[in-house]
Amino acid sequence: MLHIGALRTALFNYLIAKQSKGTFVLRIEDTDREREVPGAVEDFLTAMEWAGIDPDEGVILKDGVPSQIGNHGPYIQSQRFDLYKEHAQKLLDGGFAYYAFDTKEELDRMREEEQAAGNPAPKYDASVRMRMKNSLTMNETEWKNKLEKGEPYVIRMKIPEGNVIRFDDAIRGSVEFRGMEVDDQILIKSDGFPTYHLANVVDDHLMEIDMVIRGEEWLSSTPKHLLLYEYFGWTAPQFAHVPLLLNKGGGKLSKRQGDVSVRDYIEKGYLPEAVVNFIALLGWNPGSTQEIFSLEELVDTFSLERIQKGGAVFDQERLDWFQGQWMRKFSPEVFAEKIRPYVSDVYPAAANDADFVTRAALIQDRMTFFPEAPQMMSYFYEEPAVTMDLLAEKKQKLTKEMIPEMINLLIETLEPVDDFSDENLKTILFAVCDEKELGKGQLLWPLRAALTGLPFSPGAFEVAAALGKETTMKRLYNAK
Numbered sequence: 001m002l003h004i005g006a007l008r009t010a011l012f013n014y015l016i017a018k019q020s021k022g023t024f025v026l027r028i029e030d031t032d033r034e035r036e037v038p039g040a041v042e043d044f045l046t047a048m049e050w051a052g053i054d055p056d057e058g059v060i061l062k063d064g065v066p067s068q069i070g071n072h073g074p075y076i077q078s079q080r081f082d083l084y085k086e087h088a089q090k091l092l093d094g095g096f097a098y099y100a101f102d103t104k105e106e107l108d109r110m111r112e113e114e115q116a117a118g119n120p121a122p123k124y125d126a127s128v129r130m131r132m133k134n135s136l137t138m139n140e141t142e143w144k145n146k147l148e149k150g151e152p153y154v155i156r157m158k159i160p161e162g163n164v165i166r167f168d169d170a171i172r173g174s175v176e177f178r179g180m181e182v183d184d185q186i187l188i189k190s191d192g193f194p195t196y197h198l199a200n201v202v203d204d205h206l207m208e209i210d211m212v213i214r215g216e217e218w219l220s221s222t223p224k225h226l227l228l229y230e231y232f233g234w235t236a237p238q239f240a241h242v243p244l245l246l247n248k249g250g251g252k253l254s255k256r257q258g259d260v261s262v263r264d265y266i267e268k269g270y271l272p273e274a275v276v277n278f279i280a281l282l283g284w285n286p287g288s289t290q291e292i293f294s295l296e297e298l299v300d301t302f303s304l305e306r307i308q309k310g311g312a313v314f315d316q317e318r319l320d321w322f323q324g325q326w327m328r329k330f331s332p333e334v335f336a337e338k339i340r341p342y343v344s345d346v347y348p349a350a351a352n353d354a355d356f357v358t359r360a361a362l363i364q365d366r367m368t369f370f371p372e373a374p375q376m377m378s379y380f381y382e383e384p385a386v387t388m389d390l391l392a393e394k395k396q397k398l399t400k401e402m403i404p405e406m407i408n409l410l411i412e413t414l415e416p417v418d419d420f421s422d423e424n425l426k427t428i429l430f431a432v433c434d435e436k437e438l439g440k441g442q443l444l445w446p447l448r449a450a451l452t453g454l455p456f457s458p459g460a461f462e463v464a465a466a467l468g469k470e471t472t473m474k475r476l477y478n479a480k
Helices: 004-019 040-051 081-093 104-116 140-149 196-206 216-232 262-267 272-280 295-301 316-327 332-346 348-352 356-361 370-376 400-414 422-436 440-452 460-467 469-478
Strands: 057-062 065-069 097-100 154-157 164-169 173-178 186-188 211-215 238-242
Touching: 004 040, 004 211, 004 238, 004 262, 004 272, 004 295, 040 057, 040 065, 040 262, 040 272, 081 097, 081 154, 081 186, 081 196, 081 216, 097 140, 154 216, 164 216, 164 238, 173 216, 186 196, 196 216, 211 216, 216 238, 272 295, 272 316, 332 348, 332 356, 332 370, 400 422, 400 440, 400 469, 422 440, 422 460, 440 460, 440 469, 460 469
Parallel strands: 211 238
Antiparallel strands: 057 065, 097 154, 154 186, 164 173
16 A cells, blocks of 8 residues: 555655646556555555645546556556567667576575685676576577477676766765666566566557656666666766655665555544655755645755655654644634534534634634544533542642632632623633732632633643633533
8 A cells, every 4th residue: 555655756756847847757567466455556646645646647536437548558567578588588688688597496595605715795797697597608599499388588688897876866976886886687577577677668668758756766776677678778867866754763665664555544543734745854955944835835845855865763752743843734714614513423412503603713723533523522511520630730739628719719700790701701810819829820720720620731821711601600510
């Protein structure tokens, strides 16, 4: 399913495409059949649609169904096999690739021998290929006979010895690999399926891709891709490799540390605006103190030059902060309508509550997820359960012995009041605190606790005003 890091990479591609008036292409790379997950394509598309990162071309959701749109299709790699075979043959004919017939046991033995000889990272390259079973070590009759017999084989690209592969990465600057660090990569597997390396290069060229932004785990594969472009006589696109997402311990973000799929965050109730804002700033610095960005603002502000080279730490608390910030951006009316279904599901009276917008506004600054609303608004629709342990709050220097006195003082003060607006209540109760030499919390905490029955709630004045005088006085008498 779509990884949160992959969504960030898609976002960066989307932003650059929009900035440059280009085309954002979504291709389905499904040549690794062993790792194919049923429903993954639909998950990718619905998650990207949820985030507002809509492709211009390729595989796109149309009326809820994956469809292929554009002039360079098909955009699903498993439907392009003839193209890959054709291009693999061109490499074979040009001497840039060869057939290899080595069995798994022979490959394992080669690696064991290389390790025994002091090579800590053995690979199939120029140093070993001439002692392996391939079309470079066999005569033509021998290897063609094997093909005719249907013996299993792979097609490997031939990496030249001694050369140095240099390229400019849009994020990392000048990058250099020596040929001896690159293996003779398999291009066509024994099952006939192409590897990512061949399919990706062929598709990027034929689909006229001129920029590829991808995760840094592909950096070491880029020399192979550049060589393939050279072998085919094509111009390579610009590459940009973004840093990995890390957990707080500095390791690669994985399921062992928590949620990693976009679906997890959708199901938990995160807002798409919050997630997009958060992941955009993972590894990218806008160069200002601004933290809250809409997708449109990101298109205007984003730049590859300000992406850092090091890994970016995925901080769940930081994501929750963005969630809260975007929750507060709703108008009171929109916010109320978003939470009303949750509240009315628990308290049916909320469905037709004429004061719902006003009441909902009290919790907007305090809420992180919509499903929290029923509990936070419970005191509007049922009598709260108020206990002495709740009323007596150590932090407010309130003992159980003091509570009857505070409740009686609140009743005496509020009974004659007609104007139950929050500002008037604030003026009156603050004056009483000054007159009685009380800490404000010593009077306001019992009021809030008696009205809501909750350890956390909006301010005492706002709650009393929203409940009205009749309900407020009733609950104070009940708390005596």
